[in-house]
Amino acid sequence: MRFLIPLGLFLLLVGFLAAGLKLDPREVPSPLIGKPAPGFALPQLGAPSARFSPVDMKGKVWMLNVWASWCVSCREEHPLLVEFSRNATTPIYGLDYKDQPADAERWLKQFGNPYALSVADADGRVGIDYGVYGVPETYIIDKQGVIRYKQIGPVTPEVLSNKIQPLLAELNK
Amino acid sequence: MIPELGHFALILALLVAAVQGVLPLVGAQRNSGAWMALARPAARTQFTMIVVAFACLTYAFVNDDFSVKYVFEHSNSQLPLVYRFAAVWGGHEGSLLLWMLMLSGWTFAVSLLSRTLPLAMVARVIAVLGLVSCGFLLFILLTSDPFERLLPVPADGADLNPLLQDPGLVIHPPMLYMGYVGFSVAFAFAIAALIAGQLDAAWARWSRPWTTAAWIFLTLGIALGSGWAYYTLGWGGWWFWDPVENASFMPWLVGTALIHSLAVTEKRGAFKNWTVLLAIGAFSLSLLGTFLVRSGVLTSVHAFATDPRRGIFVLVFLTLVIGSSLTLFAWRAPKVGLGGKFGLLSRETLLLTNNVLLLVAAASVLLGTLYPLLLDALGLAKLSVGPPYFQTVFVPLMAPLLFLIGLGPSSRWKQSEPAEMFKRVRFAIPFALIGGIVLPFAFGNWTPLIGLGLLLAVWIAAATALDIRRRFAAGGNIPRAFWGMHLAHIGIAVFVVGVTLVKGYETEKDVRMEPGDTVTAGSYSLRFLGVKPVPGPNYRSDMADIELSQDGRVLRVLNPEKRVFLSQEMPMTIAAIDAGPFRDIYVALGEPLAGGTTGAWSVRVHYKPFVDWIWGGCLLMALGGLLAASDRRYRVHAQVTAAGTEGVRA
Numbered sequence: 001m002r003f004l005i006p007l008g009l010f011l012l013l014v015g016f017l018a019a020g021l022k023l024d025p026r027e028v029p030s031p032l033i034g035k036p037a038p039g040f041a042l043p044q045l046g047a048p049s050a051r052f053s054p055v056d057m058k059g060k061v062w063m064l065n066v067w068a069s070w071c072v073s074c075r076e077e078h079p080l081l082v083e084f085s086r087n088a089t090t091p092i093y094g095l096d097y098k099d100q101p102a103d104a105e106r107w108l109k110q111f112g113n114p115y116a117l118s119v120a121d122a123d124g125r126v127g128i129d130y131g132v133y134g135v136p137e138t139y140i141i142d143k144q145g146v147i148r149y150k151q152i153g154p155v156t157p158e159v160l161s162n163k164i165q166p167l168l169a170e171l172n173k
Numbered sequence: 174m175i176p177e178l179g180h181f182a183l184i185l186a187l188l189v190a191a192v193q194g195v196l197p198l199v200g201a202q203r204n205s206g207a208w209m210a211l212a213r214p215a216a217r218t219q220f221t222m223i224v225v226a227f228a229c230l231t232y233a234f235v236n237d238d239f240s241v242k243y244v245f246e247h248s249n250s251q252l253p254l255v256y257r258f259a260a261v262w263g264g265h266e267g268s269l270l271l272w273m274l275m276l277s278g279w280t281f282a283v284s285l286l287s288r289t290l291p292l293a294m295v296a297r298v299i300a301v302l303g304l305v306s307c308g309f310l311l312f313i314l315l316t317s318d319p320f321e322r323l324l325p326v327p328a329d330g331a332d333l334n335p336l337l338q339d340p341g342l343v344i345h346p347p348m349l350y351m352g353y354v355g356f357s358v359a360f361a362f363a364i365a366a367l368i369a370g371q372l373d374a375a376w377a378r379w380s381r382p383w384t385t386a387a388w389i390f391l392t393l394g395i396a397l398g399s400g401w402a403y404y405t406l407g408w409g410g411w412w413f414w415d416p417v418e419n420a421s422f423m424p425w426l427v428g429t430a431l432i433h434s435l436a437v438t439e440k441r442g443a444f445k446n447w448t449v450l451l452a453i454g455a456f457s458l459s460l461l462g463t464f465l466v467r468s469g470v471l472t473s474v475h476a477f478a479t480d481p482r483r484g485i486f487v488l489v490f491l492t493l494v495i496g497s498s499l500t501l502f503a504w505r506a507p508k509v510g511l512g513g514k515f516g517l518l519s520r521e522t523l524l525l526t527n528n529v530l531l532l533v534a535a536a537s538v539l540l541g542t543l544y545p546l547l548l549d550a551l552g553l554a555k556l557s558v559g560p561p562y563f564q565t566v567f568v569p570l571m572a573p574l575l576f577l578i579g580l581g582p583s584s585r586w587k588q589s590e591p592a593e594m595f596k597r598v599r600f601a602i603p604f605a606l607i608g609g610i611v612l613p614f615a616f617g618n619w620t621p622l623i624g625l626g627l628l629l630a631v632w633i634a635a636a637t638a639l640d641i642r643r644r645f646a647a648g649g650n651i652p653r654a655f656w657g658m659h660l661a662h663i664g665i666a667v668f669v670v671g672v673t674l675v676k677g678y679e680t681e682k683d684v685r686m687e688p689g690d691t692v693t694a695g696s697y698s699l700r701f702l703g704v705k706p707v708p709g710p711n712y713r714s715d716m717a718d719i720e721l722s723q724d725g726r727v728l729r730v731l732n733p734e735k736r737v738f739l740s741q742e743m744p745m746t747i748a749a750i751d752a753g754p755f756r757d758i759y760v761a762l763g764e765p766l767a768g769g770t771t772g773a774w775s776v777r778v779h780y781k782p783f784v785d786w787i788w789g790g791c792l793l794m795a796l797g798g799l800l801a802a803s804d805r806r807y808r809v810h811a812q813v814t815a816a817g818t819e820g821v822r823a
Contacts, residue, residue, distance in 0.1 A: 003446070003502060003503040003506040003507055004503045006450060006453075006499050006502065006503075007496065007499035007500055007502070007503055010457075010495055010496065010499055011496070013543075014488065014491070014492050014496075016543070016546065016547050016550045017464070017488055017491075017546070018488060019550035020546040020549065020550050021484045021485060021488060070559070072413060072415070072559075075408070079743065079744050083742070083744075106683050109683055109685075109763065109764075109775050110683055110763050110775065110777055111763070111764075112763075112764045
């Protein structure tokens with residue numbers, strides 16, 4: 001009987017793997033799409049006395065990118081964001097998630113800063129409001145302050161050109 | 174025309190693999206010599222076909238045949254020649270073809286080096302490998318054809334991912350795959366022995382050199398991958414616990430356990446079921462790794478473009494191969510005897526503990542890698558497991574394992590006396606204590622982790638030296654296997670020193686530098702001379718000149734680069750490293766500051782003490798494996814048996 005244990009464990013694993021195949025780790029339906037972006041007023045990274053709030057952005061299309069200096073996947077998407085910020089009309093705002101400000105600032109120096117500005121979400125409260133699953137995540141928010149798109153995981157060149165840019169063009173009309 | 178030839182060769186290889194997988198197996202059951210004799214020629218024919226297919230794909234790359242979709246996706250007319258060879262395995266389809274090349278290559282080697290084995294055994298081993306080949310060839314032909322054409326023919330290719338345009342990548346995947354796939358031989362031996370119902374010392378002896386050979390390649394492959402990450406990703410890290418890295422590390426852990434467990438089975442006839450299970454496990458984890466990397470169920474830095482059909486195919490294949498192996502195991506294992514008895518304190522017990530620790534380590538890596546997937550499948554949450562988890566789990570598991578390395582060789586088979594063992598290793602104790610308590614102060618400060626790391630490293634080195642001295646005193650011929658074991662263990666000690674010191678004493682500085690500015694790292698100072706544009710074959714580069722000096726003496730000029738690849742406008746950091754036996758000075762170029770008008774750049778300088786010992790240790794482990802696998806007794810035994818069969822025939 002006990003010799004069947006390895007087989008049993010393996011079949012259990014196969015069950016999980018099969019279930020895992022149906023799921024796309026990068027696509028999570030967000031209940032927030034089509035809803036107003038949750039409000040916050042957080043200190044700016046590098047200038048803790050100044051605050052930033054989504055209300056300031058009414059009337060503009062903007063992107064909110066959740067990042068952190070400890071996040072490995074962020075490094076993957078970062079060059080793309082830096083490149084994007086050079087010639088795009090839509091500003092990217094950073095939400096520095098559960099991070100040490102010193103680490104975060106060093107990280108931006110090291111890899112470049114694509115953000116109009118970043119705010120520090122030190123305890124991750126705002127992350128909870130936004131339903132952050134994992135870092136990085138990117139939200140597109142329209143002129144009415146409504147979340148129109150959410151990218152979980154790194155932004156890839158395909159996502160940028162096939163999804164994000166067409167949507168931005170439409171929203172910016 | 175050439176690509177169609179390659180495609181045709183793959184189809185032929187599939188047909189040959191089917192023959193190779195079925196007829197010798199049936200022949201071995203029916204005791205039909207003619208059917209069994211098919212095994213070797215079939216294996217060789219299959220290998221030839223795969224080589225032809227591989228050569229055809231390489232030809233398409235070298236000649237810029239962008240009508241082949243895979244070449245278009247992974248090459249470019251500007252790509253330097255050497256990277257066109259490496260680009261053959263730069264994507265999914267080509268990686269699989271490389272997998273197949275390795276698998277048929279190992280089978281080919283078995284067909285050549287198995288003259289001394291009983292024909293039935295050879296037939297079964299080669300047949301099992303043939304069945305695995307069938308699965309992979311079907312996978313390639315049905316879902317991942319590298320020879321697919323593209324119409325209309327594009328003018329130029331999309332280019333190889335710049336991250337992969339590196340000398341390290343030319344050899345890293347082949348090494349890694351040699352190791353991964355090499356475990357298929359140990360697996361095939363285990364399955365053949367299970368089918369035959371002959372799990373004995375002879376089986377263990379045949380398996381050992383093959384397992385060790387695969388392990389050597391895997392060790393080197395992992396070390397190369399880690400070295401590649403170190404100098405091309407520009408983060409100065411050498412291991413990231415990325416799912417793809419874990420996928421190669423799990424078979425390594427189980428393979429290491431298998432090597433040790435095979436020793437027990439060969440010498441003492443014990444642990445037979447356990448050894449078989451490990452052999453199945455090591456190869457299963459290689460297959461699982463392939464599934465994880467190829468199916469896209471996990472997100473990873475190494476993520477490849479995915480296709481749902483591929484995931485389902487690999488999963489079904491995985492289930493068939495591992496499921497049937499484990500069923501066979503469950504059916505046969507109860508009839509296997511227990512082997513020699515052993516006492517509570519004996520080399521067997523210590524090796525069993527080693528096995529359990531390695532297996533728990535592999536299981537915790539597996540858990541950490543799959544945990545995000547498991548939670549997701551249960552609909553609970555999406556999350557990622559980071560380095561903190563692995564570090565927390567790994568240190569407590571590895572510390573006792575490292576302690577055992579020092580103890581193991583001093584123990585006896587069957588029964589060891591505690592007093593005698595203590596006597597054998599007692600002189601290592603003061604050295605280890607000095608290493609753990611005093612040595613850290615020589616480098617800087619003392620922390621518990623640095624103390625523990627150095628204590629264990631010195632303990633291994635001292636206990637090993639004592640064992641070698643004792644062996645010399647005993648006189649007689651010292652077999653290569655003995656040296657191999659100790660060299661590999663010393664490799665572990667060297668590796669531990671590297672990890673401990675680099676983790677404990679590395680420094681990292683991010684500075685803004687204008688031409689003429691200086692920054693210090695350790696006892697060195699670096700002067701920034703400026704950045705100049707340098708054209709490359711398929712990229713443009715900003716190359717900095719940074720003068721490295723010590724005590725006012727200029728040592729050399731370091732040239733970190735920032736490259737932008739023309740075909741994809743993708744920036745990449747090339748770090749400049751002044752490597753030395755006791756430290757690396759690692760310089761990476763950041764971004765131009767203030768719009769580049771003042772000539773100021775952000776520069777990152779790492780001082781990494783003993784970092785090269787990490788890879789040096791891996792190299793020693795691999796060399797130790799080489800010595801062990803080439804031990805005389807495998808060859809002498811081979812000759813004796815060969816002479817024996819000749820005699821019978823005569």
